[in-house]
Amino acid sequence: MNIQDIRNQFPILNQEVNGRPLVYLDSAATSQKPIQVIEAVDNYYRQYNSNVHRGVHTLGTRATDGYEGAREKVRKFINARSTEEIIFTRGTTTSLNTVAASYGAATLNEGDEIVISHMEHHSNIIPWQQVAKRTGAQLKYLPLQEDGSISLEDVRATVNNNTKIVSVMQVSNVLGVVNPIKEIAKIAHEHGAIMVVDGAQSTPHMKVDVQDLDCDFFAFSGHKMCGPTGIGVLYGKKKLLENMEPVEFGGEMIDFVELYDSTWKELPWKFEGGTPIIAGAIGLGAAIDFLEQIGLDQIAEHEHKLSAYAMEKMSTVDGITIFGPKDPSKRAGLVTFNLDDVHPHDVATVLDAEGIAVRAGHHCAQPLMRWLKQSATARASFYLYNTEEDIDKLVEGLVKTKEYFSDVF
Structure with a gap:
């Protein structure tokens, strides 16, 4: 290197x-952006700027191939099972809000508990505050050790059978703490809860394997890993995503639209309403290539x-x-x-x-x-x-x- x-x-x-x-x-x-990412975005706009999925002309096909090719690069990068589990979003914030607004709002009831930690970024606090207010669920905080780390003993003492969601960042953007996500996920699952991970500060800097972590949702942003701003990823286990409702409605995410009802496309597109972030996804794919080369x-x-x-x-x-x-x-x-x-x-x-x-x-x-x-x-x-x-x-x-x-x- x-x-x-x-x-x-x-x-x-x-x-x-x-x-x-x-x-x-x-x-x-x-993060700053390497030449090959800058050139990938520039090349899209110069050579094959077009919308995706909709057209049958050459530029549309090239744009679709670039966009969906980036999804496959993301899948391999975090070792997801399928591209159906890779949702493109605006960033970590949007990804976490999607989980809270769709899965959380539909699943939580009064008396249920959401467990997060004191070290969380606001993006992993406020969505849970809001869904707790709407559903009557209780928000609980994992205590921190003197150095700011989380002990598994405290996780076991806090997570119980009323816990439905545990949401923790993998790496703290303030303390630099690397949290034991795999072990926390295991404890959450033992109580029937799901595990949500804010991976904004981990994905650019270390290998992430969502299957090994056994997390249910994982969120990260492109701009912190040499990619463009405005593009992020929500990984979710297919069985969970299939049962979730979209949070944005409009073009691209629909199957059939009747006068009084509509049906949604299959995964992952039902969560990607409107014209997607095409250049951003292509740039993120180039960033993944760059990081993997190193x-x-x-x-x-x-x-x-x-x-x-x-x-x-x-x-x-x-x-x-x-x-x-x-x-x-x-x-x-x-x-x-x-x-x-x-x-x-x-x-x-x-x-x-x-x-x-x-x-x-x-x-x-x-x-x-x-x-x-x-x-x-x-x-x-x-x-x-x-x-x-x-x-x-x-x-x-x-x-x-x-x-x-x-x-x-």
Whole structure:
């Protein structure tokens, strides 16, 4: 895995920001895009832009082949049994909302329980809040250990025969925690509950096998894994999807429309109303090709090394607090932190002046911020194109930030 060769595939990295070479450490928010993804989307619009499934002309056939070919790439990428189990959506948020609004609303009753955790992204909290309000179900939270991890003992103590849905992120976008999804799914199934997984932060960085995890639904976004924005995936077990109602109605997802009733197409198209995200799906397919050419195991190994290096180097900065597990082997490629007496937004602003892009705020995880007793945090997140030199520059920037605010105050 030659990092410089990989970096050369990302044109955006070859620029200066505020007179400094760009150091992009915000891939947990969105990753950068390699040339072959950019070219795949460009080629679709230049060479065979057309709607899918509907036309019999040449461009329509090529567009349909590209769109459905991307679905097959996704199927193989996450090891689903069938392309019928792969629904294209706008992203993780839409995927999770679909499960809550369709499966959850039809299945839950008063007295039923939905179990999630304090570390969840808002996209995996609010849909369950809303469906709980509509159905009378109760929302329960898995407690977190001191380092932010989830213990299986707590899962066993929380999940019971009233639990109908367990929904947990595979990797925390704040703490970097990698959750034991396979084991949590087993406990959920022992009580007759289904397992929903937010895979937004795991799918770009490690091998995902939905059959091995035995999850019932799995959601992820293309833009965090070198693909375009606006495209995502909902995987669902076929037997569950078949019994679910669509949440959007209109063209493309129908079979027959009568004056007072309609019937739906078969899977997966009954969940893809309207003109689908054709260019996005084709771009996602190209992103999968790119990641597989490098190898997910190699990407994961590279990021673990970066995490260990970052934890070691950042820990030397005076007054820094790092959140999440201290053991780098137990976390993904991101480090969330705060500097004493410096607001995270000020940290990000000073770093930006040095050409370093990090994220600052509540990271769409306000319940977790309250659990951490922080109003906001700063986050540096790594991907396959980052280097130890990037982390060195981050540490230098943090030292400058401390010095700057020491002089000011």
